[in-house]
Amino acid sequence: MAEQLLQVENLKKWFPTKDASVLSKDKSYVKAIDVISFFINKGETLGLVGESGCGKSTTGRAVLRLIEATEGRVLFENQDIGNLSSRSLKKKRKDMQIVFQDPYASLNPRLKVKQIIEEPMTIHLKLSKKEREERVKQIMQDVGLNVHYMDRYPHEFSGGQRQRIGIARALAVHPKLIIMDEPVSALDVSVQAQVLNLIQDLQVKYDLTYLFITHNLSVVKHISNRIAVMYLGKIVEVADRDAFFENPKHPYSQALISAIPEPNPKLKRERVILKGDIPSPIDPPAGCRFHTRCPVAIESCMTVEPELVVTEEGHQVACHLANR
Known part of the structure; x- marks a missing residue:
């Protein structure tokens, strides 16, 4: 298993x-x-x-x-x-690390590539300066970046290269x-x-x-x-x-x-064409949240929220029709 x-x-x-008044319980x-x-x-x-x-x-x-x-x-x-x-x-x-969506906004423009990748090591790993530099070189090679670029700034790279820098930063601390x-x-x-x-x-x-x-x-x-x-x-x-x-x-x-x-x-x-707009997450519909756009919705979909249940091994679905 x-x-x-x-x-x-x-x-x-x-x-x-928004904040309601002190005496009011109504909050959005x-x-x-x-x-x-x-x-x-x-x-x-x-x-x-x-x-x-x-x-x-x-x-x-x-x-x-x-x-x-x-x-x-x-x-x-x-x-x-x-x-x-x-x-x-x-x-x-x-x-537990993260690679963000936007490679332009997720890298500090004031830091060189070496500093960006090295920073998590400085915080989390007990490595000497030489060990950190060697690990930076190894990770840059693993993500497909030339080690001679480590002294460049993020704005000198393409979008794909910047995302590789972000991945390298995530990998830095094992x-x-x-x-x-x-x-x-x-x-x-x-x-x-x-x-x-x-x-x-x-x-x-x-x-x-x-x-x-x-x-x-x-x-x-x-x-x-x-x-x-x-x-x-x-x-x-x-x-x-x-x-x-x-x-x-x-x-x-x-x-x-x-x-x-x-x-x-x-x-x-x-094609399955969905009609209507996505409801507001501030006031989602009762019952199944998809029923306002669902082409096969039945009456219970409008009032009863379906549970995510196992329909077959390894397959879970939250739908009144699929759960029958």
């Missing part, structure tokens, strides 16, 4: 939008994450997909405790990181888990393929576990072992990659897969 590295249990993150919240649970096995990649604004990036940040969860638990190696003191959390940081927050969405298609292949090669070489956040199903199909689909703060389906693409059970997943471009013009895929 696979060893679970990360367990997320009933995680919730609500952001207040953005329900970015509204009670979700999932796990990641050691050495695997879990792809977290969904439309913009569904809560994917917030989930990644809450898992790392970059933002504090409203409720729920995050267990890393069976340790609840929500209960860790500041000092204990700092020690645990080296095991992490066990890396949150990949849309790491290729800002890159050209040709560069995307190079960076995706690099991410897979590094996973094998460094024995890494990934939570890969993206809205691109073609990317997630290429890189993931399992896939979790989010909609409006909820996880609506979790399945192994092959099972997900061959037999998606949730209507939202079916619509997402139908929108994947087909490279063969002779093959035609039946």
